[in-house]
Amino acid sequence: MQHPLRNLFYFNQTASAIPGSIQASKTLNEKLTFEIAMLRRFRFGKRGEQLPPGVQGSLLEEAVDEDLVEIEAQLAALTPKVDAPEAKGTPKRAALPAELPRIEIRHEPHGANCTCGCALKFVRDEVSEKLDYTPGTFTVERHVRPILACPQCETITQAPMPAYVIDKGLATPGLMAHVLVAKYADHLPLHRQEGIFARAGLKIARSTLAEWVGACGFALQPLVAALRDEILSHRVLHADETPVKLLKPGSRATHKAYLWAYTPGVFEALQAVVYDFTEGRAGAHAREFFGNWAGSLVCDDYVGYKACFTAGITEVGCMAHARRKFFDLHAASQSPVAAQALEYIGGLYVIERQIKDLSVEERLAQRQHTAKPLADTYHVWLLAQRQKVPEGSGTARALDYSLKRWVALTRYLDDGMLPIDNNRIEQQIRPIAVGRNNWLFAGSLRAGKRAAAVMSLVQSAKLNGHDPYAYLRDVLTRLPTHPNSRIGELLPHRWQPEMA
Template sequence: MAAPASPSSDDPETLKALLAEERAENERLRQIILAMQRHRFGRRAESLPEDQLLLGLEEAEQVEAAGFADEENEPAKQEARRAKRRTNRGALPAHLPRVECLVDIDSTACPCCSGALHRIGESVSERLDVVPAQFRVLVIRRPRYACRACGDAVVQAPAPARLIEGGLPTDALIAQVLVSKYADHLPLYRQAQIFARQGVSLDRSTLADWVGRAAFLLRPVHARLLETLKHSGKLFADETTAPVLDPGRGRTKTGQLWAYARDDRPWGGSDPPGVAYVYAPDRTAGRPIAHLCGFAGVLQVDGYAAYESLAKGGAVRLAYCWSHVRRQFYDLAAASPIATEALSRIAALYRIEADIRGRPAEERRAARQERSRPVVEALEPWLREKLDPLSRKSNLAEAIRYALSRWQG
């Protein structure tokens, strides 16, 4: 039997199909280019870049403050500015120690009649002060005692325990190095430079050894934190890549840093907030299964398929994240009215959440049923309607499928 003839290149229907496919491919490539341009030249954050805004405000306030040097001869303006500062500043924390300084007159003789002045009151003001960090040497003396009667007994108090046996640092210094490195993002070589300015010569490798030993001793605390979080009714999980040194290859390899967090403060929860980070060399499904062994409850996640393995037993319910759904459309909004409309509909949900944040759980649930549910129920058929005419290869179709495939969660 002869094979059917292939469609002629001048067949109108074939040409229309080829043209539609070509347009879809061109649109997909254009979206890729726009995404790359945004990644290369645009801001990364999807929300207001608060850090950059604060930097701009700092500079503006510094320029403004520099201009007030001309007010020294204008008491009215100075008093108005002091009143504004008092309004914005508020009270200094009560737990801070107070060091009183008496500023008194030179003579208690009346400047008019030379009679004796008597005290009728006082003015009290508070200023925030700081004692710059300084190093000191903790000298530990342990006297030894011997018995003159027998000559054999020698008694001495045991040496205090140290985090690093035979090492120089106290527990407080090691804690300072850890907080500076991990909370304040101050690399060890910069800390070594700070020490050197006060004449303390410490090599970066020495500081690295302290950090490694402290991390080993903190392992039980980390394990206890993760175990406590797993007893929560709901958790948030996410992972991100982390470059890891790969000795011998002259480059880094890609590891994964998993975060498991709980924070119910914005919703009036009583459980204390916490987050535990777990490193893994890969991103396989077995990692979160091992990390969350024993957890039962709601797990809020992104669209990574590895989390679905946790839900197979029924003990874990997955709750997907609107932020990740929104991100799919955010990347396309510059060139797609459909993506812009999707962002607008999702923004309505965010506004409702902003209104009810901090209210009791039942009140929030009632508000969501009344206000959020209609928005969500209208969004699903709208997405399906917009998906039908789109090419399956387009990024917009992929974004819509991402949302619809996780709709129940």
């Protein structure tokens, strides 16, 4: 049976980007409602529609639970907030174990007097408990808010409860940040984290962990959108993509999806990377990411980028890819042609290492003076060698790769801001390639996009020398009250820890 999730469309709609027209909002609301109904049917449906057993079923179950919470958060953002009394019979959350260490945080009202001038009298404390975690140890934050009353005008005064990403939720920002970092930086699926927490003394249901991940994924979307805009404000970008398995709902099979990576040029000041998860490798995905951007794109020879170059983007080739063709040829046959090509390319790299710390103008001058003559000699040599080798041979293919892309490969010689290769983005793809050996596949398209968003923030935090846990803990603490107009202050390259 084809599963209904197969036909769902992922709506990456954030609260900050809700359509202006009532009709557009209504349409989005209907689509999200349909999607959540399909997910609930899949998650809680009859036995014949339940999840496959084993690790695949576990990961898909996590993804569905996370997706449900994320969509509910989107729907909540579309719906006007109305304070409603708590329904009778609403189940109460179980009290946290008494043996856990507790840290008391008191929230006193501003001032000891009522607005009428009368001194306030203490009535009682109202206590809310939040669960926190540092590796191996759970602690409990006891938020104590005294209730004070004015005996003259009978006014009740109490400090407000701090705002949280999950209203009335159990987890502190620190615990949620730990779950996110473990899942998306250390590549530990939630069923493994569930076991780790149990060994630390408290069993947290996997569905609860999934709720936290889904809610945080939605809350962090405006940050990722702002980071994308920052990256697209630079005129030189690197791009690359890597395959990731995407689980087909309702079956044990997977198909090949792709994680794309984009980062500013190696000589740009911004240290950031944005990942984008898509169901395929079609060039339309890259064009959608770039939008109206028209700068210089450093990339490999993948045909999907070609349409971008007809839309105003300038192609910059990767000399490392060209070198790899000759390296593989030499490793396989000890080809003297390949050895000579490697010497020429090596000479170009020696020059780049010598000038990498110069100013843009000085770098361009040195390239024109030393690298360009060497590249011109190398080009003449490539043309001469191509006349000597038969069509279809390995040597011919290696030569043709460089000759057919020569303009793109040497474009860096005429622009001091352009790099010689695409190695910068390959370094940002490597953590994903390592991690997928642990998490095997993405459980759904929405889950893949959520992973790409969180990993964008995690990796960008690392690039700026931040501990991803400290960064996410602070951001999740500040997000609920941080003005959206100043969201850029929380981006990894601008982030400053809030002083206590």
